[in-house]
Amino acid sequence: MTPRSRTVAIGLHAIVSLWTLFVLLPVFVMVISAFKSQAELFTRPLSLPKQFSFAAFERAWGIGISGFLVNSLLVTALSVLIILLASSLAAYVLARSERPVMRWVYVAIVAGFAVPLQSVMVPLYQLVSSAGLLNSRLAIALPYAAYGIPFTTMLFYTFFLEFPRELEEAARLDGCGRIEVFFRIVLPLSGPAIASGAIFQAVFNWNEFILALLMLTRAEVRTLPVGIYGLTGQYSADWPALMAGLAIATVPLIIIFLLAQRHFVRSLAGLGK
Amino acid sequence: MNRPALPAGSLSASAMMAPALILVGVFILIPAVVAVVGSFFDFSMTSATWTFVGGANYRRAATDPLFWLAISNNIFIVVGSVITQVGGGAILAAILDRGIRRGSVVYRTIIFMPVVISSIAVAFVWMLILDPNVGPLNAVVKALGLSPPRLGWLGDPAISLWMLLLIAAWQNVGFQMMLILAGLQAIPKENYEAASLDGARGLKAFWYITLPGIRNVLVLATLITVIGGFKVFDLVFVTTGGGPANATQVLGTYTYTQAFSFGNMGYANAMAVVLLVTAALLGWLQVRLSRRA
Numbered sequence: 001m002t003p004r005s006r007t008v009a010i011g012l013h014a015i016v017s018l019w020t021l022f023v024l025l026p027v028f029v030m031v032i033s034a035f036k037s038q039a040e041l042f043t044r045p046l047s048l049p050k051q052f053s054f055a056a057f058e059r060a061w062g063i064g065i066s067g068f069l070v071n072s073l074l075v076t077a078l079s080v081l082i083i084l085l086a087s088s089l090a091a092y093v094l095a096r097s098e099r100p101v102m103r104w105v106y107v108a109i110v111a112g113f114a115v116p117l118q119s120v121m122v123p124l125y126q127l128v129s130s131a132g133l134l135n136s137r138l139a140i141a142l143p144y145a146a147y148g149i150p151f152t153t154m155l156f157y158t159f160f161l162e163f164p165r166e167l168e169e170a171a172r173l174d175g176c177g178r179i180e181v182f183f184r185i186v187l188p189l190s191g192p193a194i195a196s197g198a199i200f201q202a203v204f205n206w207n208e209f210i211l212a213l214l215m216l217t218r219a220e221v222r223t224l225p226v227g228i229y230g231l232t233g234q235y236s237a238d239w240p241a242l243m244a245g246l247a248i249a250t251v252p253l254i255i256i257f258l259l260a261q262r263h264f265v266r267s268l269a270g271l272g273k
Numbered sequence: 274m275n276r277p278a279l280p281a282g283s284l285s286a287s288a289m290m291a292p293a294l295i296l297v298g299v300f301i302l303i304p305a306v307v308a309v310v311g312s313f314f315d316f317s318m319t320s321a322t323w324t325f326v327g328g329a330n331y332r333r334a335a336t337d338p339l340f341w342l343a344i345s346n347n348i349f350i351v352v353g354s355v356i357t358q359v360g361g362g363a364i365l366a367a368i369l370d371r372g373i374r375r376g377s378v379v380y381r382t383i384i385f386m387p388v389v390i391s392s393i394a395v396a397f398v399w400m401l402i403l404d405p406n407v408g409p410l411n412a413v414v415k416a417l418g419l420s421p422p423r424l425g426w427l428g429d430p431a432i433s434l435w436m437l438l439l440i441a442a443w444q445n446v447g448f449q450m451m452l453i454l455a456g457l458q459a460i461p462k463e464n465y466e467a468a469s470l471d472g473a474r475g476l477k478a479f480w481y482i483t484l485p486g487i488r489n490v491l492v493l494a495t496l497i498t499v500i501g502g503f504k505v506f507d508l509v510f511v512t513t514g515g516g517p518a519n520a521t522q523v524l525g526t527y528t529y530t531q532a533f534s535f536g537n538m539g540y541a542n543a544m545a546v547v548l549l550v551t552a553a554l555l556g557w558l559q560v561r562l563s564r565r566a
Contacts, residue, residue: 012372016365020383023443027386029409030398045412082292090293093286109293112301114556116504118525119549122532122541123307124300126318146300149293154560178285207391209507214533225393229511232397239401246394257389261382264389 034244056240065245068227076205079144091156113150125214135218152197159193195263224249312542330543343527351502357442359494362449370457385447396511399440430520456490496559
């Protein structure tokens with residue numbers, strides 16, 4: 001290595017390291033603040049906690065985080081399940097059908113991808129409230145599912161186009177119906193598409209805020225993001241408890257991301273958040 | 274190749290199609306149509322009567338300085354985000370693709386991580402960092418002998434929007450980096466070897482091989498960032514609520530305020546339609562491009 005290229009290499013490392021450090025700092029602040037006492041946060045904002053205390057986690061857990069966590073798990077699991085099922089079924093028909101109308105159906109579903117949630121919040125709120133579905137954790141899974149379907153359908157569609165048709169034909173010769181072929185042959189072999197779709201939509205729905213803000217107004221039914229947001233009005237001064245609550249909401253996702261990075265990154269390419 | 278075609282009008286095909294089509298129709302497409310129709314009416318959240326007002330809601334927007342302020346803030350965020358997020362993402366991706374071998378997976382993983390963190394968590398953590406009383410940033414600035422902004426980093430109308438830009442970059446640069454990195458890695462290595470034989474290395478190779486190779490990806494990354502800039506809501510809503518004195522008001526938060534604080538549903542719909550049309554046009558471009566990219 002020449003001296004010049006060594007200098008360049010050090011410079012490049014420095015740029016990337018600086019940004020990496022910048023990314024880590026807030027996460028670090030969140031975690032150490034959660035272990036501090038309120039007084040310590042005031043007096044020693046820059047230092048590590050003198051002793052790691054779980055008091056803030058206990059306070060956060062006590063004022064509602066436990067309930068929000070259960071609600072988030074429920075809403076996320078249900079919506080992801082609906083998204084995967086509805087999108088894979090639709091994408092399969094779209095990828096196999098030759099009827100011209102299916103092109104329009106595909107356009108209609110993908111069009112949903114271009115509609116921002118913010119632009120339909122008024123009609124959506126009125127729809128849900130007039131149907132008497134405000135404050136229902138099961139009902140909110142339906143619009144969550146709807147907003148996940150366009151992207152996931154595109155994902156499955158691309159996957160099914162490359163799926164070997166010989167397998168399906170063999171099964172059909174054996175007398176399997178279309179739905180049977182789908183559930184017994186196609187779906188069990190769609191692991192990569194299912195994994196990508198599931199992890200991506202899980203992250204999205206776990207973090208979703210606007211719909212939850214509009215639809216879940218009672219504290220008992222709120223998911224983590226909107227639940228924690230609601231708490232800050234009442235407990236505004238308790239930064240450590242807030243950071244503890246956020247850590248509880250964030251750490252599971254970071255772990256899932258580290259474990260399933262590959263699938264996550266693969267499904268990102270076509271997306272606008 | 275022989276495609277197993279569905280029999281025309283097949284019942285099972287329609288049944289398989291139905292859940293997706295019904296959900297998208299009921300919760301996305303019909304509300305979008307209702308938003309457009311509702312933008313020509315005047316109504317409140319509680320009253321059941323809609324009064325037709327023609328284009329009045331749009332005329333109101335055209336003469337409402339806050340609407341234009343929100344639009345210009347959105348544009349500020351859009352332009353700033355393209356520069357910081359696509360620009361920053363491209364620089365990091367280029368370095369990680371060819372400049373660095375050791376540790377590149379670790380860097381990549383950490384830089385991407387904020388993408389999976391909820392914007393609410395991001396907003397609150399940054400509020401703590403920027404807090405005038407307990408925030409570590411003020412402590413650092415004071416320790417350096419400088420004076421932090423008297424109204425706070427988010428409370429000073431002259432800098433709050435810049436702070437939001439910084440937070441948005443913190444969260445999204447990793448996403449753009451991954452997208453662009455995928456584009457870079459799709460460029461065949463032989464192209465660089467051939468160019469190197471012709472004497473094109475370093476910046477020259479970057480200009481003649483790398484840039485043309487990732488042009489589509491860069492356009493896609495820019496589109497995604499532009500759409501995100503127009504749609505921004507959670508971060509602004511939680512950190513500043515559009516304040517101080519509307520300095521960070523954006524289309525999303527202003528629409529929300531008009532609808533759910535003031536009950537002007539028709540007016541809110543008209544502004545929502547502006548966002549809808551913008552996002553739909555850009556989204557249509559994005560879908561077309563991502564199929565090619």
